[in-house]
Amino acid sequence: MDxxxxAREMAGALRARRISARELLELHLARIDERNPQLNAVVSLDPERARAGAAAADQHLASGRPVGPLHGLPFAFKDTHAVAGWRTTYGSPLFSDFVPAADELIVERIRRAGVVTIGRTNVPEFAAGSHTFNTIFGTTLNPVDPTRSAGGSSGGAAAALASGMVPLADGSDMGGSLRNPASFCGVVGLRPSFGRVxxxxxxxxxxxxxxxxxxxxNVGDLALLLSVIAGPDPRAPLALGDPGASFAPPLSxxxxxxxxxxxxxxxxAFEVDASVAGVVEQAGRLFARSxxxxxxxxxxxxxxxxxxRTLRAWHFQASYGALLARHPDAFKQSLADNIRAGESLSGADVARAYAQRTALAETMRLFFQSYDVLxxxxxQVPPFPADQEFPAAINGRPMATYLDWMRSAYFITVTGCPAISVPAGSTPDGLPVGVQIVAPHGADRRLLEVAAAFEESRGPV
Structure with a gap:
């Protein structure tokens, strides 16, 4: 085992006691020692606390008590998700020493499933932008080509997965933060139907x-993690009612x-780099051949x-406007501009955006009467140089802001539909490219099955 x-094989081997949680942890710590100094994917690493957690996991299993589906697996949580007792910075110097008192829900569920916490995965400041860098920890680099971006905002998670530092990872997605880094690093990322997680x-x-x-x-491992983090909770009134176990592998x-x-x-609707378009065209042909x-x-x-853009600015202003007013020099410029863009929004602007969002959901409902997936x-681009905040242009067309090149992801965000990024190929110079598969709202299980079938038909990338 390496x-x-x-992750499914690791979890099975742990339950069968073919490997101990301590042994599995040491394999991953060695891999982190090997790759993380260059890639900077895992931050706030605490090996000794992780070793204590692995020993406790082994003792728990030896006692004969029931164990969760992720029991003994090493795990590093995204640094925007609050983990009780662990440094949680949100990628912001304003929270560089913050230690939460309680887990947030996604963390609560993953920890209950039995993981061994080892640290955090790096993020851009307040998860804003699809390139992972901040003033606390620096930039996360792409495991395939360390001169390139790992994407974001779950860039640390994707880079850690792709380089073998962790078997699974959590993330979050507003404008593509699960899908974009998955595409850039050659792994799988799912933005579920809203309310699923x-x-x-x-x-x-x-x-x-x-x-x-x-x-x-891979898609099967992703389904395993989704089965842990999905499902209703009385504290979340818009949560969908399907139990998490309904998404568990195997997938057929x-x-x-x-x-x-x-x-x-x-x-x-948007510019697409020719090398990316070529991989998406190949994916279409693969579907047809299959x-x-x-x-x-x-x-x-x-x-x-x-x-x-309206809902993002409104959300950012509501979330960070007061903090920006108190600390105007503590935010990267692109994020500060996005927050300030929300200050001029009126109630009518927000109402218009929600009316349009309702119309987009209806558009997709009708569209999927004729098609199973999109x-x-x-x-819209392959991984770009890591010393850029965002691509300056696509096909010669300037990208004015750090959002312009992400339309292919965030257009899907506001439909409410589930969307998965699955590795589909690479550019002529070997950079990973994922394809985005979208299904009707609520059809997350069906989407996983289609993605798994595509993955099987495609074979190794």
Whole structure:
């Protein structure tokens, strides 16, 4: 066994006592020692506390008491998710020494499933932007090419997974923060249907753009983690009612007979780098060779840009406006600008955005009456140089802000539909590219089955 063994195999070996939690931890700590100094994916690492946790996991198993589905697996939580007793910085110097007193819900569920906490995964400041860097820990680099971005905001999680430092990872996604780093690093990331993975505590339980979700190296492992973090909770009134166990592997599915809508750019809605478009085209051909009926088709999401940007600015201003007013020099400029953009919004602006979001959901409901899934790019560019905050241009077209190049992800955000990034190929110079598969709202299990069938048909990337 090594650190690239599937999480399901690791969990099974632990339960069968073919390996101990302590032995598994040491394998991962050795891998972290090997790769993390270069990649900077895992932060606030505490090996001695992790060793104590692994010893406790072994004792628990030896006692004959029931164990959770992730019992004994090493785990590093995203540094925007509060973990009781562990440093949680949110990538901000304002929280560089913050230690929460309680777990948030996603952490509570993962810890209850039996993981051994080893540290945190790096994030951009307050998870803003799809490139992972901050003034506390620095920049996370891409495991395939360390001169390139690992994506974000779950960039530390994706880089740690891809390099074998952890077997599973949690993340969150507003504008693509689970999907983009998965694409950049060659792993799998799922933005679930809104309400599938409830969040608590949360200042606004009615805010509907951000959600937690799972990441893994393969779709089956991702389904295992989703089965742990999904399901209703009385503290989250918009949570969907399906129990988490309904998403557990094994997955069964076929691409034969599937009705696939395929588009490289949603009918010219955004620019796409030619190397990315080429991989998405190959994915469409793979669906067709595997027996799917593939159509060049896309929904009209023309109001998605205004909808997302309005709701994002409103959310950021509500969440961080007072903090920015007290500490105007403690925020990166792009985030400060995004927060301030929310100050000029009126009630009518927010109402318009929610009306448009409602219309987008209806557009997708009608669209999926004709198609089973929608296939499009995850990111409009391959991994870009890590010394840039965001790509300056795509196909010669300037990108004015750190959001412009993420439309392929955040247009899907405001539909409420589940979307998964699955490795699909690479650019001519070997950089990973994922394909985004979207399903109707609530159809997360079906989406996992399609993604697993695509993964099997594709074979190793």
């Amino acid at each position: 650190t690239f063994t599937t 409830p969040e608590w505590p949360k200042p606004n339980q009615w805010e509907t753009t951000s959600t937690g979700g799972p990441m893994a190296r 599915g076929s691409l034969r007979g599937l009705r696939v809508a395929w588009s490289a750019d949603l009918g010219g 027996g799917a009926a593939v159509f060049s088709a896309w929904p009209d999401l023309s109001v998605a840009d205004d909808t997302f 296939v499009l790019p995850v990111s």
